[in-house]
Amino acid sequence: MSTPTTTRHPKLQEHFYNMDQQLEASTLGMWVFLVTEVMFFGGLFMAYIVYRHMYPHAWVEASHELNWQLGGLNTMVLIVSSLTMALAVRAAMLSEKKQQVFYLLTTMALGTVFLVVKFFEYKAKFEHHLVPGPHFNPALEQGMQIFFSLYFMMTGIHAAHMVIGLGIMTYIVINAAKGTYNAEYYGPVEVAGLYWHFVDIVWIFLFPLLYLLGRHGA
């Protein structure tokens, strides 16, 4: 019956009072999801800790087989992509459409570089018979077999998250190019950024735990 005294933002959903509340709810919701993701990867890290405790020497031996230079390169690629993602969110908050699209595309390009490097790493592992499956080197001791199983599970699921992240970024960049996001409405860019940074954090832990552990005293 009552006539609204202020006009509602077209992007403001009915169940929210104002844009601030809507953004806060989106951020909180994304964090609840990310907590489940922490626990999801946490299970794999738990398995890593238990088996590393059981097979400390096999772990060091197996880690030598990984190419830490490529792992380090990918670490830097992801860190730069996190910077460009943060700058994309900032551009959205400042209603800078061109910058936003530029930074989002750069982020996606870096994500793709990561996956290409990962592809060549996996290819080498297949050639060296280090991939669990029918061509797995049977001479490998048990601890090393478990290391490689965990390596492929952890980096594989991480890479799957990167692919999903690129999908999300495609959606965001298309809408950004249409001028959807601005200082009043940038929730989707912010939330997509949270996901991207989370995937970066997982790699920050995977890099020393998988690649660098074999280098001590080598």
Add this chain to the structure above:
Amino acid sequence: MCVSVFLALLVFTAITVWVAGLDLGPLNTPVALGIAVTKGTLVVLFFMGVRWNTPLTKTVAISGFVWLLILFGITMGDYLTRGWLGVPGR
């Protein structure tokens, strides 16, 4: 601000690679994890902006990592202490 966090992350990455070439004995893993935790914290606080979030969001974000420590703590509390009582077959 974004750029200084980014530079700090690059410096920490360089440090972790450099330190991995040294043999610190039992400190190898704690040092590597300490650097990784520092980098992760920088990303969470600044890039993910938890620093500027509401107390509720902060609590939820921290709770995820607290639960992770409970998982690691209780599980390793089991594995690390199995031999202590000398029970046959563990």
